[in-house]
Amino acid sequence: GGGDGEGGADEGLVVGFAQVGAESAWRTANSTSVQDAAAADDRIAELKFVDAQQEQERQISAIRDFITQQVDVIVLAPVVETGWTDVLQEAEDAGIPVILADRGIEAADEDLYTTRLGSDFVAEGRSAGEWAVQTFADDADGTKILELQGTTGSAPANDRNAGFFEVLDAEGLNYELVDSQSGNFTAEEGKAVMETFITTHALDGIDLLYAHNDEMGLGAIQAIEEAGFKPGEDIQIIIVDGSKAGFQAGVDGKLNYIVECNPVFGEQLMDVVVQVANGDDVEKFTPVEEGVFDATQFEAELPNRQF
Amino acid sequence: MSTHQLTERPSRSMLFDGLARYIPIGATVALLLALYGGGVANYPKFDSPQVIAKLFIDNAPLLVIAVGMTFVILSGGIDLSVGSVMAFATMACAWLTVDAGISAPLAVALVLAFGTAWGLLIGAVIHYFDVQPFIATLVGLFLFRGLTLQISDTDVSMRDVEFFQWGMVHAVDVGEIRDGGFWLPNLSFVAFAVVIVAFTVLHYTRFGRGVYAVGGSESSALLMGLPVARTKIGVYAVSGFCAALAGVLAAFATKSANPLANVGAELDAIAAVVIGGTLLTGGAGFVLGTVAGVMVWGMLNTLIAFQGNLSSWWARIAMGVLLLAFILLQRVLARSGEKRRT
């Protein structure tokens, strides 16, 4: 059981949440989901929310503040995988359990957190790859691919890239990666990079665009339209995330495949928090429910989108 | 020789002349206390000594780069490269020890030497080629971020390097936090040492006084026959060294290197220096002011963490408002001590 801070079990739990930041709509949806779920949940007395603006030091600092405040449970959405040993050890010494949300940390520190709830970026990359292998299996002249990467060095960018090409290579698809650049997960840069792709490589013969998130994908779609091509037809497009706007574009026929990465797991998280606080046994990894969607499913799924 | 009094007595008291330049730092310290008092009054556990101790745990690297920045700003320059150099230094530590298998103390020495050399180089470019410091060091900002990413585009762990365990070992450990105890790791004391050395150098050595003179008026310093070149290049070397050292401290703190770490750290450092009462135009300010500035910066963040119910955007706005209130109060306090002109 968790620390018996001043909250006390009967008044509900005090939970500290060290969020990555507010760098994307996905992230904001995630924060909102967690905050709303905590507010609605009687078992939670207070959620201490800290936005770390994408810096590990700020997250570490926030965790130390949580320890000083003697919260009952700490939830951490780690910015990076490494470097958590000391601070998680401090939490353990103070008797406060830690739950990871969203991203994971290096395997060697597995003992220092109770459980992780979140998405598997490599798996997302693999899903995208599987669809590509299926779709282009009988493309005789080889599949020409453009990739819009997320922020250079970030875990989702690295994993979505790795998972995707792992499958392509494993399945022996005959493909050529024509160009791959970072669009920093933003529409602005996604569009700019795509424009340059178009002028440099022209679009004729390019089969597939793989964008690591919605926003870059949507930016690229605009660039493609402005250059006089039909996104979704002249070039097939895969995006990861699946926001409302992404699905809308799918419904409009402008993209072909969406790999969902679901940020709305606040309620699921609160359940885990309570279990952990009660000292119940929990799995080391709880995947968030996520799906993949192709053109046939966009229309039906659109109304279910929450962000 | 006649020593009759030719000139009339100074009107302002010596006391005032001596104190006028302490007003900005005095204001900073007073407001820091006010912030702390506000925190204690509003949040339970804010009076835990660990709240203060923590300012020097997480902010130790920031403190070190801010001290280096103080030298540069006092001389009338600016160094935008510190954040990137810091990230590069951490990454270089990881690369040298984990990949290249060099012994950690040697790696650290190499990194520190490299930081200093970079400072010397950019200082020489600034001085001899008269390139604006903002631009010359902006080159460093881009360059080292690029090089860091080229070493590795993912984070690298140094957990198995024995040497880096030393930094977080508790140097002081007084009781459990929950019982009102606190602890400080070794690396905080490295930062304290940097502050003490910097203070001594700035106030009690020729180099230090030269920094103030060059910041006051570079052309005058030159005509006075001061070693302007050595001073100007020296401050960038100090800053480069401090940035590299901060990178090493970061390696101690997390035992991991992250290519995207410390983005914008230069702005944090500049903010801390300026909040501490140092003028960006050079020539006026104190290292201890910078320490106070870093504490204010950390304290604002702590307040927001203790408040805990702010959304991302309200947290940013709150930070801005706190900073604003702080700066305006500081201006009011400082102004009452300044000559008033029309």
Add this chain to the structure above:
Amino acid sequence: MSDDPIVQMTGIRKDFTGVRALDGVDFTLRPGEIHAVMGENGAGKSTLIKVLTGVHAPDAGRIRLDGRPVGFHGPAAAQAAGISTVYQEVNLTDNLSVAENLFAGREPRRGPFIDFRAMRRKAKALLDDIGLDLNVAAPLSSYSIAMQQLVAIARAIDVEAKVLILDEPTSSLDRDEVEVLLGVMRRLAAQGTAMVFISHFLDQVYEICDRMTVLRNGRLVGEWATADLPENELIGHMLGREAAELEQIERTVAGHRVADEAPLASAAGLGRKGSIAPYDLDVHRGEVVGLAGLLGSGRTETVRLIAGADRADSGELRLDGAKASGHNPRTAAARGIAFCPENRKTEGLVGDLTVGENMILAMQAARGWARSVPAARRDRLVAEFIEKLDIRPADPDMPVKNLSGGNQQKVLLARWMLVEPRLLILDEPTRGIDVGAKADIQRLVAELSGEGMAVLFVSAELDEVTRLSDRIAVLRDRELIAVLESESERTVEHIVDTIVAGGRHE
């Protein structure tokens, strides 16, 4: 005293873009002598010094020190070789304390650390030596420019140098200070130090110098022993025109003021805590009111209040009988008050802007940004004043920071004459100006007041004040102690007596 020259410069040439500042100049300095370098504003005196001390590299010519060829890389190198210099503009760092300025770069140390106590003690002794009593721990910025000049001199003479160079050291000093300085120089000369002395005060030059080298337009005119060159000939050599031209500066129209006319500006109990005690002062149309007093007596403070540069915290200022509220430099200018501040570098000119732009600045400010002065009118006015004040080089597009000190002063004057103010406030307008130009400026002041302009005139030179003024306000201890009206009172002796007596009344 051996006659081997200690410094020998031969065939020195120095070009700045567009200007040949020095052209084949020779200069010889012998041990133990005091050697004046004379010439008009812009003649190249300061440049010669800067070439000698390594601030500028010569484009041609050679320099020998003690017979050995040298080429310094900067003032530090020159200093190390035994040449100590006070440059023309005060070059100290005013954010540091007085003591630190005195010893910057050569602080007394204990181990690697500066011994501040010893430094303050030595500073105190050094300043005592030239009769200054300053708080050596206070920042230099809390002292007037004259004090700063004295500090700079003290710094230079403390270095036991073979050669001491003083470029217009006396431009803001009053007579007593000058006397002390000359005394120090004599003592150093007796000890064998060679000195270069640059000044526009001919009496000082004649009093102390053994020899002089005269420059004109960057060329060497000649070298003479002081005794061999009477004053009028010297002036002739410097200006290249007849000395007689300069003789008459007497007021053409004296006592212009109509006795019962209401004053143009009238200060009643105007004052500011910590800087000047409340004072009453009237200025009428067409009169010149001089302000006299020792250094730091508050002359600058007095006029700054009237100019709106500082805010008064007591009393009121009336212009044409109407209370001037919200007085600041801008409203003052709108009310016809022009103010030439004493420190042209920090308060007067904008170094990066051109001569023409600097001149037009006040006029433009008065018109607001939207209505720029038409180019034709601007060019005409600028050309007119460049000619009237004989500003050299006569190039309106030269950045003003490249002008010689005296010419910069003229640009500042031109700025305010251009707007044809009703009240012109001149704080040390003739500082660093050569004899010819000084005469021009004095004549101009007389002329302007003859045309009905009121002038407030601050100068450290009592001669100048007495010669020009209709009335003289005497200050002491930041207090206006007397206004001398009658002709018999307006003499140097009477002013000095008043100051001394003013002290006794306290």
Add this chain to the structure above:
Amino acid sequence: MSEAPATGGKRPNPYAKRLMWPVLVLAALIAVNIAVTGFDFIVPEVNDGRLGGAFVNILRRSAPLLLIALGMTLVIATKGIDLSVGAVYAIGAAIACQMIIGAEDQTATGLVLGAVALALAVTAAIGAWNGVMVAHFGVQPIVATLILMIAGRGIAQLVTGGQIPKVQDASPFTELGRGELLTVPVPIWIAALVLAALALLTRRTALGMLLESVGGNPEASRLAGIRAKGITVLVYLVCALCAGLAGLIGAANLGSADANNGGLWIELDAILAVVIGGTALLGGRFFLLGTTIGVVIIGTLEDTIINVGLSSQWQFTAKAIVVFIVALLQSPGFRAWVLKPFKRRPAPAPAEEAMSK
């Protein structure tokens, strides 16, 4: 530190001299691109009555940066700096988009005009606030604007509720970023007009000179009777207005406003462009045309990296190298040093440079 541009009177146009090196670097970058991708790079093409082609695209994409850099030039001329432009960009974008998506009919012209006006009014007010902090409260510019740099994105997120509002493609608002007028893309028009307007405003009136005066020597300017405070406020206001306008163009281009990433770090690029263009950060002389060239260099550089086939990791490194080259070429000291072996004349004393400051 201002290297004296025209030490002489014989009118070697200081403007031309300042611009020479940036122009050469730009030419070199363009040459590299032409070498890699052929002349198509520079030749504009017209498709669907719309000017396109690689270089035109660069210009179009650079428009927001140019707007901000122009405003920044004026601020820097007064010895100031504005770090808040990125945040103001986001605020401008957020306000306009949020107002438009809140309406029933997103295609109404009146609505779009209203949204644009509101966004500009708010950003202008923010600029005035910055100016007042600097001019009237005497806060150092970097600190005064740091406040809004931190809080500004929070305000923008507050406006959008943390979402990324998407404006319908049919809304005329998107024309601001995607449309064309007489075949030339609208962003280029706007940037060109603002450039022309600012050039006229500063060079045809006395504003330019007064700005340079305030920047060169604030105390002397005050004593000369210049309304230094008013001018300072005006300049920050114009700068924020430019940033707001840039935000509108950016938002219109994407049809959405990203409060977090819109205009992120654009302040650094803007300052960079200003300095590459020859304006010293210490205030005084400013060069709007130089800034423009600086912006185009930065824009071209980003494309060059992709065209040359370097990976994303190279972006920073390449930028560093180019900036370093420009900075060194602009330095007379560096040129003298490089040319020294070829010249007979003695090099200038090191002190000389410093003295001209």
